[in-house]
Amino acid sequence: MSATTVKKRFKPTRETVLALIVLAFLLFLSGTTNFASRSGLYSFMLDVSPTIVAAIGVGMVIFTGNIDISLGTMSGFVAYTAGALVKAGAPMIVFVPAAILVGVFLAGLNGFITVKFKVPSIVVTLAMNMVHVGFYATFLPQSGWIENLGPRFTWFGRGRFFDVIPYTFVVAIVIAVFFVFVMKYSRFGKTLYAVGGDAQAAVYSGIDPDKTVMKVFLLEGFLIGISALLRAMTRNEVMPSVFIGRELFFISAALVGGISIAGGSGKIVGAVFGAMFVYLLTITMIYFGFQDYYQFALQGVIILMAVYITVTDFGRFNRLLRRITGRPPVHS
């Protein structure tokens, strides 16, 4: 209601709770380690950028009730394309769009098969994941390994503002802000929630779910293209196989960020904080000297807990919080 000036009470959402956790993490690391140094912050921002962009991409796919688990291997193709073109002497204005188009094409193929043949996206992308890996080994020279790409490739990925903020982080934040805006102010954004929330209700509202799913996969491909470049361009060589398994980080970032795997709910900003959370977790364990495999296992457990708290049982978490703090219930 417009006329009545109801003073809104502060109501923490899933996303604000997560943001606070991330903040607490940052403070904790700054206090106990040399994280707050120039190099600590730089490497955090550099590492988290590709995950932020990819989590937004897959997050939107998850909004519609679909999933994509070929994100890692698609990234490998994008990186290879960029590397091969650079080796062939292409300028940035050529290799960047071309590499992104490869992402759009591959994700678009996933979407097309999902929509056209009514195969669940988890099956399509699982299969495509295997196809991609096989393709690397069979058809790419040296399995796609290209070295000595030189500063023509790495100048952007390694560039930084004020000697601390990577260019890649700025790209990631611009993209995040843009998509927060898209979700709020475009019909397309609303449509994603409708299709994932209740496809029948979407049809009753005059929405074509198939078209929406196709569009969201294309968009995801665009973002995966950017994400893969943000990571690839920080190194002097490309190797598609290093991207295998990256999808686990991207998807868990989206899920920790409060995007429901069932579709129809969640926020872009949640995916951004989710990505930060997942990275901070890794960094913390590195600082405290956990071995690789412990790291992996512990990370899995913590992600499970985070998803449980932010998504599955936010209601109970709220009541617990209220009992501890004596505050009125949190809005879910």
Next chain:
Amino acid sequence: MSTSNILEIQGIDKQFPGVKALSNVHIDLREGEVHAVCGENGAGKSTLMKIICGVHKPDSGTILLSGEPYTVENPNEAYARGIAIIYQESSLLPELTVLENIFMGHEPQKPIVPFLPAVKMIDYPSMRAKASSIFERLGMQIDLDAIVGTLGVATKQMIEIAKALTFDSQILILDEPTAALTSREVETLFETIRKLRAEGQSMLYISHRLDEIFQIADRVTVLRDGEYIETAPVTSVDKNQIVSWMVGRTLTNLYPKEEVEIGDVVLSVEGLCQEGVLDDIDFVARRGEILGIAGLAGAGRTELALALCGLTQPDAGEISLNGERVSFESYRSAMDHGIVYISEDRQAYGLVLPMMLRVNITHKVLPSISNLFGIIDRGQERGITDEYIEKLDIRAPDGDFVVNNLSGGNQQKVSVAKSLAVDPQILILDEPTRGVDVGAKSEIHRIISGLAKMGKTILLISSDLPEILGMSDRVLVMKTGTKAGEVMRRDMTQETILGMAL
């Protein structure tokens, strides 16, 4: 009120495989009137509405909207032509706000980049203004930013109406809008409908609740078995007249009811209550008796069945079996006491469709035909399957036949066989003949009679009144979760039962 017709439906026919859903139906909706369409379950009301909004296509007949021919392919086109339907099932998204929901898919937009009119963003201020004016029109205070999932059923119903109004529709269709509402909420809804009518909004109101029709409709059209029966102003008819139009069909000899000696009380229920669903239900059922359970959709018949067999837990009341008080914490324990429930939705709950006949029939008795290690004894499995294929005359070549390939009637028989395999004393059959053809229907009735003769107690839930009349020894009539009455076989007529249920 003007008397020009805004919508004319002429001679609509619609055939579904095996069923004539509509035949030569015609309705004319005048501008600014509330026109009720009523009929029993299965009379064709919902099919007709789905034709109007483009979900189904008529086989023949024409529809004129403001005198112009009207054909639409999907709900979207219907909206564009000015017909908005408020569906029985909700079309709202629980995670989104009221504002986002009512404009879903057609949010007002404005260009944001000069010279690039294709780049648009949602125009929230105008969306808000329009939403406020719609809710004002409905006489309703609501927080536009409230998350829909946190609101009550009645509020959601009003939001559905608001959503329909955002399309600037000439015609609103309300399909059983009161099904989930309490009587006070219904009153609020009626206020709104009256308000809209006063503004000249034309509405089609689908319902089988007669009291409501007299409260808000101007005219009423009655359908029966897909056929047009009569249209009349509500002021010139009474409830009895409408009931007789609704039921006035001739009874055929579909019901091979056999006289069976009725024994002692097997099941007795006292004061059964379940919050919001069942209110103080008392009844008994005897050995060899077929107890019909009649009532409208939503009267609580299925809910009663679920509570009786441990699938839901009643809040209060007693269930006794053979004089002993029992309570079931699960369906398994009800089954162990000899109560089985055969679901109305056999495809979803009754059968595993892609599996073989023998797997389905022995499903409930697996523990007794498998050994210590859970390995199934194939001999016993085949024995049981063949026994029931023969007993119930299931039309399948053998026990390896996949259930999905059977006809509806034969699937229903498999469903019954599966339950009989546990040798129950009480069978609760929920709409056993829904969606099966006439021949199979009469076979199922013969099976039911046979079961009663064997001394089983049958609870027969049915919306098919002639079936209730033809098969039951006694009928329990339910209405909005309460027991509306009980009728003995000798006193049964369609009018008495429908009179209690309405």
